[in-house]
Amino acid sequence: MGAARQNSQRRKCLPGALGLAALLLAGSMSSPAAAQETAGQQPSPPTAAAPPQLPASPPAQPVKTRVLFSQFVDLPVSGDADDTLRYGGKFDAYFDINGSALGVDDSISVHIHPEFKYGESADGRIGLIPTNTLLFYPDDGESFDLNVNVTKRWQSGTSLTVGKVNVLDLAAQLPVVGGGGHEGFMNLAMALPPSAIIPESITGALLTVPTKGALYRLWVFDPDIQSERTGFETAFGSGVAFLGSVTVPVKIGGRQGYYALKLAGSTRSEIAAESLPPVLVPAPGSGFGDRKGEFSAVLAAYQFIEQYAEAPGKGWGIFGQVYLSNGDPTFLDRSGLIGISGNPRARPQDRFGIAWFRYSLSDGLVDTLAARLALEDEQGVEAFYTLGLSRNFRLTFDVQVIDSAVSARSTGVITGLRLTTSF
Secondary structure, three states: OOHHHHHHHHHHOOOHHHOOHHHOOOOOOOOHHHHOOOOOOOOOOOOOOOOOOOOOOOOOOOEEEEEEEEEEEEEEEEOOOOOOOEEEEEEEEEEEEEHHHHOOOOOEEEEEEEEEEEEOOOOOOOOOOOOOHHHHOOOOOOEEEEEEEEEEEOOOOOEEEEEEEEOHHHHOOOOOOOOOOOOOOOOHHHHOOOOOOOOOEEEEEEEEEEOOOOEEEEEEEOOOOOOOOOOOOOOOOOOOEEEEEEEEEEEEOOEEEEEEEEEEEEOOOOOOHHHOOHHHOOOOOOOOOOOOOEEEEEEEEEEEEEEOOOOOOOEEEEEEEEEEEOOOOOOEEEEEEEEEEEOOOOOOOOEEEEEEEEEEEOHHHHHHOOOOOOEOOEEEEEEEEEEEOOOOEEEEEEEEEEEOOEOOOOOEEEEEEEEEEEO
8 A cells, every 4th residue: 555556556557537437327326235136137226217215114134244255367368468377356345334233313324345455467568448447446466445434315215425435336236237347347448437537436425316207416526536545635635526417217118228417527727647657647837737627428328128027137238338528637538338238048147248448548648748658549349258156156257359548559368267256
């Protein structure tokens, strides 16, 4: 957790502020422990037409606990990266404490999420966007982080969460694609599509309001990354950030879909230097990163093509999104992705997915750095297949083809395995 390790991580790949506009989607603010209750099951966020209701009586378990442990090996097999086999792992523990266990009303709950990561991966050795999301967060090498937040829920389904939140926790709730790194795609481009405005760990207030026709969200948070911090060190010193989104559930041919518009921005008046490798940080007075304020918009779609009556909650579908920002001081100006993912009918305990992505650094940043490093758009394809070995063990085979944003690098191919254990 020292500065040396953080600097090492920044030399490898675009960090956490890359990640996180896509979480604002159609999931609830419930914990990933609940979201991943059944291995391989498609996430099923509360629809706007049927807001979640509080239980009529206190739950049987005042404290719910879940642990996820994923182990990885990866190997670059083509391109400029050395063909070294690397191993690493990630522990995530989730503790959800109902108010009755604390002597208050059960409409209040506390979520505690410690996480620990060790080992290494090929992140940053082929592309700038991390090829292994879990071994990138929350820092390079061995690292520990702790997220604590409190949620108040009302009978209408409205909820307000205050505290430190790892935005990756919400990715597992995304319909069709899932995410978060323990399941589904490994590359950050799909596991948590980058926004360059919302960091992967935030401190703030997150409001969720389900209505009859749509699900609304409003977040207000510190724009600085909160990984390995208490959440109070920066205290909005760089400005104030926000996210507003609306998600509309739509059925096409009887199949459920979710369509979202998400707007994010901040009052920050400088480039998020702590979220970039040093080589991508322009020199003071370069002309990029001096403009006050940033803004982005995302259109996202998640549509089931098949939903299995014999296996509720499972099926397969298509997903995609487009992203635009106003550039300076945001280091990404546009991106897009599209793919398919879900469960095969013959083996609904398994999962599969294939997707294409393309991300563009802001033109002003590329021009400013041209004399130091030639840059271009980064694009790639990832495909995975997960075998549901049992309720508690899942083995994923993964392959990625990456055309790096670093012009001098040739197209690379990386293969990987992930063994996820839940208990």
